[in-house]
Amino acid sequence: MRARDNVPTWIIGESYATLPAVTTAIKLPSDDPVGLILVSPQSVPVSQATKITRPTFVLYHVLDPAQSAASVFANLTSAPVKKVLGLSGGNGASCGEADGYHTFSGDDAEFAAAIAGFIDNYNNAFTLNYEGLWWAAPAGSESGWGINFAHQGDTIFASWFTYDLTGKGLWLVMTAPKTAPNTYSGALYTTTGPVFNAAPFNPAQVTATQVGNGTLTFNDANDGDFTYTVNGIAQNKAITRQVFGRLPNCATATGSLAVATNYQDLWWAAPAGSESGWGINLTHQGDMIFATWFTYDVDHSPMWLVVTAPKTAPGVYSGTLYRTTGPAFNALPFNPANVLPAAVGSATFTFIDGNAANFAYTVNGVSQNKPITREIFNPPGTICQ
Numbered sequence: 001m002r003a004r005d006n007v008p009t010w011i012i013g014e015s016y017a018t019l020p021a022v023t024t025a026i027k028l029p030s031d032d033p034v035g036l037i038l039v040s041p042q043s044v045p046v047s048q049a050t051k052i053t054r055p056t057f058v059l060y061h062v063l064d065p066a067q068s069a070a071s072v073f074a075n076l077t078s079a080p081v082k083k084v085l086g087l088s089g090g091n092g093a094s095c096g097e098a099d100g101y102h103t104f105s106g107d108d109a110e111f112a113a114a115i116a117g118f119i120d121n122y123n124n125a126f127t128l129n130y131e132g133l134w135w136a137a138p139a140g141s142e143s144g145w146g147i148n149f150a151h152q153g154d155t156i157f158a159s160w161f162t163y164d165l166t167g168k169g170l171w172l173v174m175t176a177p178k179t180a181p182n183t184y185s186g187a188l189y190t191t192t193g194p195v196f197n198a199a200p201f202n203p204a205q206v207t208a209t210q211v212g213n214g215t216l217t218f219n220d221a222n223d224g225d226f227t228y229t230v231n232g233i234a235q236n237k238a239i240t241r242q243v244f245g246r247l248p249n250c251a252t253a254t255g256s257l258a259v260a261t262n263y264q265d266l267w268w269a270a271p272a273g274s275e276s277g278w279g280i281n282l283t284h285q286g287d288m289i290f291a292t293w294f295t296y297d298v299d300h301s302p303m304w305l306v307v308t309a310p311k312t313a314p315g316v317y318s319g320t321l322y323r324t325t326g327p328a329f330n331a332l333p334f335n336p337a338n339v340l341p342a343a344v345g346s347a348t349f350t351f352i353d354g355n356a357a358n359f360a361y362t363v364n365g366v367s368q369n370k371p372i373t374r375e376i377f378n379p380p381g382t383i384c385q
Helices: 015-027 069-074 108-126
Strands: 009-014 034-039 056-061 082-087 132-136 146-152 155-163 169-180 183-192 207-218 223-230 233-241 250-252 265-269 279-285 288-296 302-313 316-325 340-353 356-363 366-374 382-384
Touching (some): 056 069, 056 108, 069 082, 082 108, 146 279, 155 207, 169 207, 169 316, 183 223, 183 302, 288 316, 288 340, 302 340
Antiparallel strands (some): 132 233, 155 169, 169 183, 183 207, 223 233, 250 382, 288 302, 316 340, 340 356
């Protein structure tokens, strides 16, 4: 059915079918667009419930004594989306059961509306979202460069941090709309602008120059290819996600970004657009944020710095800022042993909510503080959890 219609599949298990439905959801390939609906559920072992990584809806009747909805729902700790709902209508007529409330007797309309409503709301949760930090495959083979994807709707904004022909840090950006299934393409730009500590930072002084083109082709949720031409040099890189903690699930936002507790996204100065021309990508896995800051050196040339920032207090992440030199973007082979990081300062992110934060940093003795917010280029944006 999926091959024919290209739509998500929802597994629905009621009563005695609870465990078979759960087992099927767990055993199917993780990349399959499958959701789970448990109706009047029987108990599910904790070891099984915690393995469910699908959007899951638990539906029960509040007058049904033969269901375990509360305990099942409480153990859905790995489900990216979960909801529990108790219905109260119907008449409890037998309908072949000891208690008709177990089968929602006389409550057909409310029952159907609840399930259809959940499916309608969360079908979009299965659209693959590639947001996050990627690097060369196999993982670690070319440590020292990477590419960040901010994926909103059918557009990826890519920020590639690498090195120029002299070994100096170089960053390029690409707005890549979807051009074919699992394929995103666009023009690559390099940018010059005001020095990182300019106050005020004048976005009118930012100049972008096209240097080539790039195409991203994804094989699945975690693997792909990056094909590019830069100043006439054409190459292809197999890429994969960079994993240093628990990977979040990212999807089109269905509510306010302010309620997010995972901060993975592309951020820039607040208010939005006030300092267009620089940004910072936050990759948030577990209690760790890896940040890539794209800004400008004292000579106005591109400069990027990185920080691995563990959680140091509620809503606060801090670490050491590094600047790096390494092999040119077109080096074959790219030798990670030639990548040389140098500590240049520190950075602290303090989150007010899921869409507002303060970025405090010191670079080479210069200290500043910037209010930052998510960069939304395709509303409503993306939320990770």
